[in-house]
Amino acid sequence: MKKILVIEDEKNIRNRIVDTLELSEEPYQVFAAQDGREGLEMARREVPDLIISDVMMPEMDGYEVLKALRAEEPTATIPFIFLSAKADIAHIREGMNLGADDYLPKPFSIDELLSVVSTRLQRQETQERRSQQELDNVRLRIASSLPHEFRTPLSGLIGFSEMLRAYKNLDDETITMMLDQIRNNAERLQRLVENFLLFAQIEVATLRQQAAHIFPNDDVYLTVDLLQERVSTIAAKYKRQDDVQSTLVGATLVITAAYIRKIIEELVDNACKFSALGTPITITTSVANGLYTMSVTDKGRGMSEEEIKLVDAYVQFDREIYEQQGIGLGLALVKKLVQAYDGTVHIQSIPSVATTITVQLPCKS
Secondary structure (H helix, E strand, O other): OOEEEEEOOOHHHHHHHHHHHHOOOOOOEEEEEOOHHHHHHHHHHHOOOEEEEEOOOOOOOHHHHHHHHHOOHHHOOOOEEEEEOOOOHHHHHHHHHHOOOEEEEOOOOHHHHHHHHHHHHHHHHHHHHHHHHHHHHHHHHHHHHHHHHHHHHHHHHHHHHHHHHHHHHOOHHHHHHHHHHHHHHHHHHHHHHHHHHHHHHHHHHHHOOOHHHHOOOOEEEEOHHHHHHHHHHHHHHOOOHHHEEEEOOOEEEEOOHHHHHHHHHHHHHHHHHOOOOOOOEEEEEEEEOOEEEEEEEEOOOOOOHHHHHOOOOOOOOOOOOOOOOOOOHHHHHHHHHHHHOOOEEEEEEEOOOEEEEEEEEEEOO
8 A cells, every 4th residue: 555645734735635545546545744844754754655745834844855855765765746836937946956756736626636646656666667677687687797707806816825825836937927916816806896886886876866975076187197197007907008099188077086087997998808909999088169078999899789778787798709807887887977977978889890989078178
């Protein structure tokens, strides 16, 4: 049985709404509060499936109630319908900006009330089913890819550390090689964990409508030196320094420094990972019309149009043929980070020929 909370300071209107809902064909369980403060406490306690609230009320108005509920995890996604005589455009916009789902102006008919309630509950059910399906798909992809990705570097760490127990019988060159392999495996594992945690943090913040907390609008001047340092570090990891050709410019971006570094690293890492040693990788950056554009092109195996549409976390293509590292998080993270700062990501690819990934972000100079 769906639970509905009615917050209305006028007794006659409150009773009319409660009676209408309780006597409707749908079996609703209805709770009522006579002011905003009582309604907020009742919403926290009962966690209803839908809230109908007046705007102008004593103690606490409807806007304050909605703002408080949207800031708390258990109540953040409850459908919220405003009920008010002030149905002008400005008030509707204010409510919607705070996260209201609908606005029913007074006076209203019984049919109008039941219709908007039914519509919002059905839409919420649809969203919940879709979210559950997406969650199930992610779980399946994680279950099929993550264990392998954790096991591979861990096996290397354990294997080489065990071999070093016999260090007295090994020459210096072999010991150095083993230590390098241990470090490489540790760095691979560290990057995997960091990407996994960052992606999970973004997903949770988005679900809770708290993206502003992890996407602060910091100004960062992206210098050519910083760009070149990030590019060179990734290229060196794959011994691709001679393959990378770059034309770089700096700019002031409205994005956290750690996130722009992550975007650069993932784009260059993908280009190195999915193209052969000795083939060129081209990186260009430019500024025009208030946008900073970064393009990374490689001559690797590429992607089909269908594969481009399916790019997401924990998705890999033809893994049974190509035993590449990673779990598909890199490009998915780039898309999430860029879109969070009102940017765009465009992928252009011809299988077995070339792939170009272009990122555009707003900039100040």
